Structures are given as C-alpha cells and as structure tokens.
Amino acid sequence: MISQNTITIPGLDLPASRVALGTWAIGGWMWGGPDDDNAVRTIHRALDEGVNLIDTAPVYGFGHSEEVIGRALEGRRDKVLIATKVGLNWKGEKPFRDSRPARIRQEVEDSLRRLKTDYLDIYQVHWPDDETPIAETAVALAELVKEGKVRTLGVSNYSVAQMEAFRQHAPLSVVQPPYNLFERGIEHDILPYMVKHNLVGLGYGPLCRGLLAGKMTPQTTFPSTDLRSADPKFQAPRFQHYLDAVAQLRTLAEKHGKSVMVLAIRWVLDQGPFIALWGARKPAQIEGVSGVFGWHLSDNDRAKIDRILKNTIPDPVGPEFMAPPNR
Template identity: 60%
Template sequence: MAEDLTHNEIQIGGLPSSVLRIALGTWAIGGWMWGGSDDNLAIKTIHDAVANGINLIDTAPVYGFGHSEEVVGKALSTLSEKPFIATKVGLSWDNGKVYRDSRPEIIRQGVEDSLKRLGVETIALAQVHWPDLNTPIEETAAELAKLRQEGKILSLGVSNYSTAQMKIFQQAAPLSTSQDPLNIFERATEKTTLPFVKENDMALLAYGPLCRGLLSGKITADSVFSGDDLRKSDPKFQAPRFEEYLKAVKELQALADEKGKSLLALAIRWVLDLGPTIALWGARKPEQVTNIRDALDWSLTAEDYQKISDILARDTPDPIEPTFMAPPER
C-alpha cells in the first residue's frame, strides 16, 4: 500500500521501508539522447544525491543500452548505505533501434541482465517500461510475479500504461507503482493515471517533472541542443512553440520569486502536491542535486495552483504532450 507517511516520504508496496518523495532519475547518466555523459561525474552525482537524502534511484537498461545501470552499479559498490534501485523491463534494441518487447522470456532475461549490471541480488522495483501490444499483458505480469516469488524483485510497477492495461496486469500480479510523464506543462497524467493510482493505493513516479529542463530556469531562447539530444525532436523546443513555453516559464519564474523559491523547486512541489507522487529528479552532475531539499517541507496554495493554471491557459492554450517519446512496437 502506498500512503503518505510524512510530508516528504511515501511507502511503496513491497518495500521494507519508506522512500523520499524525490528520487534520482538516471536517463541522462546513460548518455543516450542527452549528448553523452561523464561516468566519474555521474558516480559523484549519485553519491551526492544519497548524501542529500535520496534513497530511491530509477534507471533502465535502455538508458545508454546498459550503461546507466552499469554506472549505478559502480556507484552502489562504494556506498555503505544502499538506496533502493528501481529499473525497468520490456524494451529491447537492435543497432540502436529501440522497440517494445515484453515476452516472458525477454522479461526474465532482462531482469537477470539488470541484476548483473547493477551488481545486486534483488531489484527493489521492476517496472514494465512501455506496454507491448503484441504480448498479452497477463503473461508479462505472470512472469514478473514469478521473479518476485523467487526473490529477484521486491515490488512491481508499470510505466506509460493506460488504466485499462493496469487492470489487466493486476489480475496476474500485484501492482505498486505507475511511472508516467507529469509536470506543469504536461498534465494528461493528472486526469488519467493519477486517479487510478489513488484509488488503488499505489504510488506514481512522475518522470520529466522539469519538462526536459524547461522548468529548471536555465533554458533560454539562445539554448542550443546538439548531437542526439532528444529536445531536437521535442515540439516544445521548436519555433514557434518554444517562444510560447519560454513566455510561460518567465511568468512561472515570477511566481516562484514571489514565494521566495526557485523555479525548479516550484515545479517539483507542483508534482508532489498532487497526491501519492514521487518526482524523478534527473541529474548527471553533482551541482544538479545540491538543491533537492528546496522542494520539501512546504506546499503550494490553491491560489498558487490557480495562478499556474491561468499562466498555462494564457501562454500555452494548446499544450503538447510527450507522445514523441514513445518507442515503436516490435
């Protein structure tokens, strides 16, 4: 059962203790689609995140095609206090081409591979990365239930599933979490998955809470994205929509200033105040995790939420959801 223990913690079903409601996201640490990464800096980032109170790290095999998990494993090997590790299954790749594959044998092999890369005996939370429409959901769930019974997984989750798909999963295995895109600019999850999560005593891991840096306060009209940076294919970062979103960012920054908070803290707090949520704080440099606790121990008011909604209605009346990120079917 997922429930708020304090303002800052939440219990995920299957885990022996609660987790901070800010977790470390390691997509960028893998380097792929983020213009590369420095392993030594990444390890220092993980260590600093744990020192700042983070006790859940979210990764995935596809982040750098195994590289993110390997870096997380190296960082874990020198930590005396081990955080919970959440990883994923259900995506395969061939020559850099990623596709969905949740066949039972692929799920089992994926878990075994992740255990080796991470250097652990048990994965705290295994999540199906994307639904595979070519494989019955109940078969995927049943295989994960077996792996859990074998002690290789403590808790099960899904990512990017519809509520109908989650109901099918629940018929074959217990479901503790759903991981979905959720931030001030991308709010579809607020109306779809979040109500289901609340009704089923689950926790929602919100990915992209800073909207790929838009809500960090550091992106300007002069920002350049190069190489394989996924923002080159994100419509929000292309003219003329980029100007609309930057205008909204400026107004959100003014609201944050009024409250004596950073825009980053305001964006994370917005996610946390919605309910049983965990914000995935993506970072690959130590300085990016120094302000983690700025988003804790306070709340936005109903008036703040209305001001944010008014800004969005005025500046981004036709919001763009992150559908461009979905990988193809097998």
C-alpha cells in the same frame, strides 16, 4: 503513508524519498554522451541530500546507466532503493517494445549483473507491448517476485485498462507516467486510479526535459544527438511560449523564495501520492532538493499556475513523441 520527505511503497520496508534520482541522462544516449565520473559524483551527491531511490532502465545508454549505478552504489546498496525497468529491446540504437517472458528472464539477469545486486526493489514494465498479452508479462514478473529477485512491481506508460489487466495476474505497487506542469494528461484517469488503488506514482520528467529548470533562453539549441532536438516543445514557435510560461512561473516561485525548478517539483508532489524523478547528470544539478520540502503550494498558487499556462501556451503538446515502436 505520505510524509513531507518520504512515502511508503506497498511491498517495501524502507520508506522512499519523495524525490528520486532519474538517470536517463547518466546513460548518455540521447543526452550528448556519458560522463561517468561526474555521474558517480552526482549519485553520491543525491544520496548525501537524502535521496534514497534511484530510477534507471537498461535502455538508458543500453546498459550503461545501470553499470554506472552499480559502480556508485558499491558498499551502499542496503541504504538505497533501486527501480529499474524491463520490456524494451533494441537493435543498434533503435529501441522497440518487447515484454515477452523470455525477454524478461534475460533482462532481469542482465540488470542484476550490471547493478551488482541480487535483488531489485522495483521492477517496472517500461512501455506496454501490444504484441505480447499483458497476462503473459504479468505472470512472468510475478514469478520473479516469488523467486526473490524482485520485491515490487510497477508499470510505466500504461493506460488504466492495461493496468487493470496487469493486476489480474500480478500485484502492482508503482505507476510511472510522464507528469509535470506542462504535461498533465494523466489527471483525468490515471491519477484517480492511482489514488483509488493505493499505487505510488513515480512522475517522470517533472522538469519537462529541463524546461522547468529555468535556465534556457531563446538562444538555447540542442545537437542532433540530444532528445530535445526532436521534441516539439523545443521548436519555434512553441519554444518561446513555454519560455514565457517559465518566466512567469519564476516570478511566482520567487514570492516563496524558491526557484522555478523547486516550484515545479513541489507542484508534482502536491498533486497526490507521487515521487518526483529529478533527472541529473552533474552534482550541481542536484542543488535545490532540500528546498522542495517544508512548504506547500496553496490553492491560490495552483490557480495562478493554471492561469499562467492558459495565457502563455496556446498550443500545448504532450510527450507522445518519445514513445518507442512495437516490434
């Protein structure tokens, strides 16, 4: 069931807010380092704004994001849905895919400890592991559901064929793909599959690494420790193309009395059974969540958006650069 503010995830009793807090930046790694006190205040601000789903992963700061969330949710756990992930290992600060059953067993215990909880609401395979049969991964996760350590399962960055293979051995409730105005590759296969099989999408990157927050200029630069320093969208000449698109999207948003950031989130929610992962690491970055609700983009608005993208971005690129290597 989908309402303006919430959506029901199969297997969970508590309806989830359609805007969730994404916490990659809170971990600090690839985002210029952590700021824990601000992170805790950000989580509390999100809860105060009605957000009740927090999405994280062990690789976000190599456990640090989960630890900060565990600290922030003390005394509030029963009112919050926690979604975390499994299936990435690392050496030093170099992640690689690892969904072996033994790794899953280790990761779930580590995540439970860091998050200070005895169950996870949503447990997602972060990236498909080409070296481990999907059946082995799915069976190991199904066992965690039977044991009560995990309530529902999801996959992230999976193809339709990989989801089909997973569902032969374990129930699937959530799919987490990259999805935003600029990165729409899922629309021809994954989105129809979600709708057909009653899967809820946790769309990650709805603001496209901050591009759609509407605050960047041609002079904006990123240190080498920032993910965006290696993102082709933020390199000349593409960066200017995307900034031109944002400027025109802002004009459209202002006709609704909204910011371009709110328009970008509303667009994702209007595309189907989605929860948008709103990434933030400072309380001020939560401002605007309430403006997402109570309105919709019209068919005419969506057509205008498509024309803006076609006219301003001659050489679009996706998020493929983020994919970690196999073992």
